[in-house]
Amino acid sequence: MYAQMIKSEATLDDPEKLAAFQARIDAGDKIEPKEWMPEGYRKTLIRQIGQHAHSEIVGQLPEGNWITRAPTLERKAILLAKVQDEAGHGLYLYCAAETLGVTRDEMTEMLLDGRMKYSSIFNYPTLTWADMGAVGWLVDGAAIMNQVPLQRTSFGPYSRAMVRICKEESFHQRQGFDIMMKMCKGTEAQKNMAQDALNRMWFPSLMMFGPSDKDSTHSVQSMSWKIKMNTNDELRQKFVDQTAPQAEYLGLKIPDETLAWNEEKGGYDFAEPDWDEFFEVLQGNGPCNVERIEARQKAWDDGAWVREGLMAHAEKRAALKEAAQ
């Protein structure tokens, strides 16, 4: 999931209006940007959609890391197209957030100065080509788990963005799995690379769903507003249930000795990730937090003259047009 630990904002609105709003949500209505909404709903959504958008953009970096080293022309094209899709997802999501009264530039500033977050997963390094497989398979896979239900979220622009995005994410997941298959059927070194990628990516992928429900205090309001559709643990369970047989099919071992099918609950038992590590990563202490934000900051700073130049030219053009009329 790309939106972790989103605190629902308190709302001080007129109780009657709030009740009517809740009734619309319960009836399955979509809320559109021009319509009345509680302040807390608006603020929570800005934070959640913004965090989701930032995750798409920062998420370009760990995969972009391998575009120049992709091993065949076809793999290079597929990876390039994937990372381009992620930029597109960022764009739709920023547009959806902008309908709530915040600009993309403001959100970017908030990402860069740490007021807004992005998913913890993108603070882990991509060290071998197998990581391109593991990211597609596990990270896009976990993202889909969360985003498919969000297609039914109550906020119209967010729900529509999710519909477009989900189609592409499932494509990404299949491509990632395809890389893993190729590696697992390949040479000894390739198999080792694939296992190593799974070893490193498994627990960080489980962290994508956010903390355990017993420590996640903010979901009640978000769930009744249909901004959050499932609890963290529900989605994590679903993810493990889907992924464990896939790992077996690949001939890879999930790095969890306790992982076992539980007939009674109809799902796998599995070990929780190290939550201390998770909170450290969120605090900025993940393996790549510093590099990721530095890379975004550099792109932003280096691009300033370009954005200013394009703007100045557009203004001159508009002035010329006006003078001609």
Place this chain on the structure above:
Amino acid sequence: MSAALFEYLLRLGDNTLVLGHRVSEWCGVAPALEEDIALANTALDFIGQTQMWLAYAAEVEDKGRDADALAFRRDVWDFRSLLLVEQTNGDFGKTLMRQFLFDAFNVLNLTALVGSADVRIAEIAAKSVKEAQYHLERSRETVIALGDGTQESNRRMQKALDVLWPFAGEMFVVDAVDTEMQKAGIGPDLAALRGEWVAIIQPVLTSAMLTLPESDFAHKGGKTGVRHSEHLGHMLATMQFLPRAYPDAQW
């Protein structure tokens, strides 16, 4: 004949491979999201064109190599890319200026190749020329906008033009391979394209408030493979790492 044709196809395919690779280096760090997406698109088009050119080159060579073997297993001296496309990205202005100078040439060259006596070349050119026209439209507009934008953006674009200009002339240098292709009705007279190329770029540079450098000095050696830039070796070290490190692997 087939040796010259192989050489000629390498030139076409190596230009798109090397430039596609360069442009792909921008992925994730462009000045704005829209530019990021557009650059990735351009890189993708070039990689797609590379697959077609090098696949055909491998067939013509007929030594059991394929497009990937040509891309990932040749060293610098076997590359036939223009020095212009090997140049490093620099700032966004240099990247776009390099793109514009090449796009204008590429559109003219591909337009001529659509009428090539070699059917395969004509087909690949027909597929590629539409993409090239779109690239030119974009790079032209961006060069104008940034040249005409702020003082700072104008300064950077002029600097980019000055730095890249000595690498532009190589596109129109004719050697024995080009002559043979021209005689066979396969390729155009490159020297004759230069006038048309100037007719495309001159008005753009004027609208962009940029001055064409006076010297027509041109570095040579890329497309013949005689003397590449130092940059190419570093690019290949990165690009070819996996197939070289794991020669038995399939990806």
